[in-house]
Amino acid sequence: MKAKIRKIATFLEETRTEAGRQIHPPTRRAAAVAVIENPYAGQYVEDLSELMAIGEELGELLTQKAVAALGIPGPSAESYGKAAAVGENGELEHAAAVLHPKLGTPVRRVLGKGAALIPSSKKRGGPGVALDIPLGHKDAAFVRSHFDGMEVRINDAPRANEIMVAIAVTDSGRPLARVGGLTKDQIKGEDGLR
Amino acid sequence: MPEVRIRKRVLSVEEIFHEGGPTAEKPLRRVAALAVIHNPFAGRYVEDIEGFMDDLKPLGLEMAKSLIAALGNDAKVVEGYGKGAIVGTAGELEHGALWHVPGGYAMRESLGGAKAIVASTKKVGGPGTRVDVPITHINASYVRSHFDAMEVGMADAPRADEILLALVMTTGPRVHARVGGLKASEIKGDDGLR
Numbered sequence A: 001m002k003a004k005i006r007k008i009a010t011f012l013e014e015t016r017t018e019a020g021r022q023i024h025p026p027t028r029r030a031a032a033v034a035v036i037e038n039p040y041a042g043q044y045v046e047d048l049s050e051l052m053a054i055g056e057e058l059g060e061l062l063t064q065k066a067v068a069a070l071g072i073p074g075p076s077a078e079s080y081g082k083a084a085a086v087g088e089n090g091e092l093e094h095a096a097a098v099l100h101p102k103l104g105t106p107v108r109r110v111l112g113k114g115a116a117l118i119p120s121s122k123k124r125g126g127p128g129v130a131l132d133i134p135l136g137h138k139d140a141a142f143v144r145s146h147f148d149g150m151e152v153r154i155n156d157a158p159r160a161n162e163i164m165v166a167i168a169v170t171d172s173g174r175p176l177a178r179v180g181g182l183t184k185d186q187i188k189g190e191d192g193l194r
Numbered sequence B: 001m002p003e004v005r006i007r008k009r010v011l012s013v014e015e016i017f018h019e020g021g022p023t024a025e026k027p028l029r030r031v032a033a034l035a036v037i038h039n040p041f042a043g044r045y046v047e048d049i050e051g052f053m054d055d056l057k058p059l060g061l062e063m064a065k066s067l068i069a070a071l072g073n074d075a076k077v078v079e080g081y082g083k084g085a086i087v088g089t090a091g092e093l094e095h096g097a098l099w100h101v102p103g104g105y106a107m108r109e110s111l112g113g114a115k116a117i118v119a120s121t122k123k124v125g126g127p128g129t130r131v132d133v134p135i136t137h138i139n140a141s142y143v144r145s146h147f148d149a150m151e152v153g154m155a156d157a158p159r160a161d162e163i164l165l166a167l168v169m170t171t172g173p174r175v176h177a178r179v180g181g182l183k184a185s186e187i188k189g190d191d192g193l194r
Helices: A049-070 A092-099 A104-111 B051-070 B093-097 B100-111
Strands: A005-018 A021-037 A079-086 A120-124 A131-137 A148-152 A162-170 B006-016 B028-038 B080-087 B119-124 B130-137 B148-153 B162-170
Touching: A005 A049, A005 A148, A021 A049, A021 A131, A021 A148, A049 A092, A049 A104, A049 A162, A079 A092, A079 A104, A079 A148, A092 A120, A092 A162, A120 A131, A120 B130, A120 B148, A131 A162, A131 B119, A131 B130, A148 A162, A148 B119, B006 B051, B028 B051, B028 B148, B051 B100, B051 B162, B080 B093, B080 B100, B080 B148, B093 B119, B100 B162, B119 B130, B130 B162, B148 B162
Parallel strands: A079 A120, B080 B119
Antiparallel strands: A005 A021, A021 A162, A079 A131, A079 A162, A131 A148, B006 B028, B028 B162, B080 B130, B080 B162, B130 B148
């Protein structure tokens, strides 16, 4: 394991009622968050390949944890997203190095498919900073019922020399989706968009 | 459908010169336009809400234009975009989803036909809640240097019966972008992805 992990937190949300209405079955989303040491904290390093390799490791680990929290086989996942928060001694590009080059492949391997771009966000912040992980359908980005976001935070992370890396996976869209657009039963699933 | 009642608008501009590395020749600018509006569906469950998307289009367009104005009235400098919403606690997540169509329409209309899906996120929250608006390249979602996010919010919004709407534009890649992937100069621009 290349990543020096201080902590992993897993969050599972089940929405059972929304606007006073029962949701059957409840919509569910899970996020797994790792707090890792930032190998480049406090210095400007040109080559970020170590963090890219860490991204690959975390892609698999965190997706497995999120799917396990949902208690579903990977291919049953419907939407996904990723995000990272860099502690104050790091740069935004460190979040990019974890998230973008190598993290996606193992995520898709665990989930069976994943033709769509994995929506992402990143920021720098101190302990307790909130990460809003954007969510989109894993096979067709335009499925409107699955546009969503999940907020996660950990009170003691990221410290100045840490990075907080999060992956969110759902088995459903929004609880009372009714603003039209492409629906999941219309997915062609070829181009990642529709 | 109900009229759009705006309580407050905020425009914020970030100029990023460096993040510990070499100072950029042209600082990266990120601009956000926020509008707090009354939620006409707050406090009760309303089944048919789709019509409000059309009502929001003029506001979306106005916000997009204010962003371009903040960037010197030159739409050509815009390279990244994203949108988000925070729904007050008397509303539901689905009310935030009403922003997808008018927000996307406003971006495309004002930028002259951007091709990529407008990255988005949404949440329910109280006054002071922040949201990380995800950002991607306007013509090709996979341009790695332009994956970014901007945290926005307002101390006194959203109140329970309000919705905070956000549009974000950026003028370029992350300031020290260096994790490879598809470059803006390699965009084909046919499918909105690459």
